[in-house]
Amino acid sequence: MKTDNPYYEIDSSTVVNGPVALSKAVEHALHMFQRDMDKVFNKQKMKTDIKDEVSLIELHHDKQMCDEEAYIITVKEDGLRIIGSDDLGLIYGLLHISKTYLGIDPFWYWIDQRIKKRESVHIPLGEIRSPKRKVRFRGWFVNDEVCLIGWKEPYPPTKEVWHPVFEALLRSGGNMVIPGTDLPKEGIHFELASEMGLWITHHHAEPLGAEMFKRVYPDEQASYATNHLLYEQLWEEAIEKQKEKKVVWVLSFRGQGDTPFWTQDPTFDTPSKRGEMISRVIKKQLEMIQEHVDSPQCCVALYGEISELYRGGYIDLPQGVIKVWADNGYGKMVSRRNGNEDFRISSMPEGKEYGEQGIYYHVTFHDLQASNHLTMFPNEPTLIVQELEEVFATGGDDYLLVNSGNIRMHLYPLDIVSDMWNVGNVEVNEHLQRFVQRLYSSHHHEIAQLYKSYFQCSVPFGEHVDNRAGEQFYHHPARRIIGHWMQGKATQSIEALYWATGERSFDEQVCWFKERCQIGYRNWTVLNETSQVIFNELSHEDRTRFFDQFHIQVILHCSGNAGFIKLCEAYEFARKDEFPKAFVSASQAIWYYEEGVQALRQSEHGKWANFYKADWLTNVQWTIESLQSLRRYLRMHGDSPHFFNWYKEFMMPDSEKHIYLENTHRNPLSDDDLAKGLQEVFSM
Incomplete structure (x- = not known):
């Protein structure tokens, strides 16, 4: 509505008017935004008819805008307009208003944020332009997600579990996700993530997002040399299923159960043989994708043995494929420890002159040794920032995939990484102060000190x-x-x-x-x-x-x-x-x-x-x-076979030891009760 104020006011009467034909992604974002308004203004309202007396937020596409995912928010006295270069541009524009003016935290769901109620909010007149993100493809690998899997009864997890994950990722500026690890393909996770506007990518053990070979063909040998037609059939099915979606296709060839393929096919007993096979498979996968998708976005995960073979010059990768390096699980860009072997070979990207580069990075990890799964990243946050700054300096800003685990227990490091992929740098102390102030209403300095002490x-x-x-x-x-x-x-x-x-x-x-x-x-x-x-x-x-x-x-x-x-x-x-x-x-x-x-x-x-x-x-x-x-x-x-000996020796009063009757004193103590009694006797 027209006013003489130097701001535009939105309140419970504000209507959001989208393009005539809303995409699923923008629909999801509109529902999120309407829900945010409901939380703030205690009223939800969404109309298709526009009246002069109703304040208005309009959404428009402008595919002529130069940058992907860009938005321009123009705020005038008579309305607010969000112009997006594509669906993600509109989504990020809406979420910017939600965060900046409605006060909805990106992790509102995961921190149980109590939303401050207001009559209205004021947005200054003028123009807001989206920032240029530091990293092009940026997102989470929801990996080792057992808490998410076991949280609710239905399996695979339903929208109730996945929607808050994808929403938090979008609110953090992410645009890409691997939604889970080896979950049944009939689950909602891939479809919902795609519907919400995210790029889909794949686990390096599931190239092209195809079914595991042994799951479909349990009686066949897991050998491409022997069964290449069966492998290619699985890849073809995966391509057909995803070809209309936004996909960053993962080209890879590992064995079943995320192991080197030669553990199932020991004839490949030299680096040369192994590298030649991986190169041939990757080339074939790319050719198959190109038959169905124009200018596909593809990457190769240089993880584990594939990284070693590539560094050794045994793998030949196609042009235009993003090389994705990986940290060691503890935040350092060196090769992962394999059992007792820890060669610590650098896994930093090799520079833009060698093509597009990116990384797979862990803020949570599972290695059956010393990793963090239920608790936060164990190293200083400065390590994350320093490593990512060096990654960017060596050209690794095309792709950043973060192992996000079960989300809830890793919010602080995930927030640091989201600042890095959005802006490219973080001042750790300032970020920590902002993070603590977002979560708590008091004791900010004391809580920040506790976080520092944690690491x-x-x-x-x-x-x-x-x-x-x-x-x-x-x-x-x-x-x-x-x-x-x-x-x-x-x-x-x-x-x-x-x-x-x-x-x-x-x-x-x-x-x-x-x-x-x-x-x-x-x-x-x-x-x-x-x-x-x-x-x-x-x-x-x-x-x-x-x-x-x-x-x-x-x-x-x-x-x-x-x-x-x-x-x-x-x-x-x-x-x-x-x-x-x-x-x-x-x-x-x-x-x-x-x-x-x-x-x-x-x-x-x-x-x-x-x-x-x-x-x-x-x-x-x-x-x-x-x-x-x-x-x-x-x-x-010593307490067997009657499980009374230690009680008699250490706990029974001396006055009883020589006169007790078997039938009244032979009820053995439980392990806990015996331990508590002995603990007192031994002053332990």
Whole structure:
């Protein structure tokens, strides 16, 4: 409506008028925007008829605009107009208004943001032009997403799970996604992501988004040399299904289960043979796509063995294909550790003179060693910024795919990366202050200091700056130690732990982990106590968010360190044949690890019910189950066969020991009750 004010006012009466034929993507964005308005103004309104007395936001396409995904917002006294070069331009224009003027946080859903109610908002008159994004293709790989999978009953996950993921990505300026890992193709994830305007891309183990060969042909040999027609049929089907969508096609050839293909076809026993086969397959895949798609966007994931073969000169890649390099899972642009081998070969892009370049980057990882899955990136945020700045400097700004995991626990590093792909640089301290102020209504300085301390507390396990432990460090190695010990192999070292301990005896390996965790426990205990103090001072709403986003992760680290220390002490007692004390230490380990499970349960309130139910990758519960087996094993050493001996020896009053009757005193104590009693006796 026309006014004399130097701004345009939108309120509950504002109508959004889109193009005559709305695309699905713009429809989704309009529904998001209308929902935002409803939250702010307590009223939802969407009309097709325009009246003079109603304020108006108009959407228009202008395909003559030079840049992809661009928008221009013109704000005049008589209306607001968003002109987009394409669907994403209109979507980003709407979301800019939502974030900047309606106050909707990009992660509103994931942080349970309470939306501030208003009568109206004022947008200054003038013109707003979209910024030029630093990275062309930028998005998330929703990988190792077991919490998202297990959160709700339906499988594969429904729109209820996926829509908030894709919405947060769009609000963060992303335009590309791999929606999940090896999910059933009949799921909604690919279709919904495409409908919402995102480019689709693929897992490097599922080139072209095709079905896994062995899933379709379980009785056939997974060999392209033998069964190339079957492989090509799968690729053809995938191309037909996606050819009308926006796709960044992944060209690749790996074996079944994300392994080198020669593990299933050992005739390829030299780098030359392997590189020639990969080159031939990639060329064939590209030719097949070009038969159906004009000027397709394609990339090759230079990950693992493919990177090594390419660096060695064994792979010949077609022109015009984006080369996608990868970090090592801990944020450093070097080759990934493979078991105990850590060659740390640079995986920085090779420069624009060699064609378009990009990267696959982890802020969450799963390697069954020391990675972070339930907790934040364990290294300093400055590492992320420094590595990405160097990536951009070496030409890697065509493609940035981030392993986003289950989203909820990784918001802070994901927000840093979104600033990097949008702007190209981040001042870490300023960003942290803004991030904390978005989430909390008070104690901003104190909470920011806690976040800084978090990354300083992570356990160092090697000589390199990125060798810092996520929460899996307290679980996968611990379970290896338990199994090795109970199998009677304590005279042998665990070769699978050499990546951490180096070559040393089993006893020395146990001691090494104990010493590492003692360092970690001291630091995490201080942070846990300080975090608890701040937690108690926050408002109820902030307290819940602070627990879900930060304090739960500190508890997982603190309790994990403590539990692992007690496991190591149990082994030390057992080596001295002090089995009652070993039994108590193993029980104490269980109780510490249970604090982590209790924290997960506490965070499953409201819509988050069962969010951590499918903790299958770190799997805190199975660390507890393993310890319970160990505890029973230890009880067999002296308390068996009657499971009364330790009670009688250590806990029964002397006045009773010589006069008790078997029929009144032979009800064995539970493991927990016996451990608590012995703990008191031994002052442990």
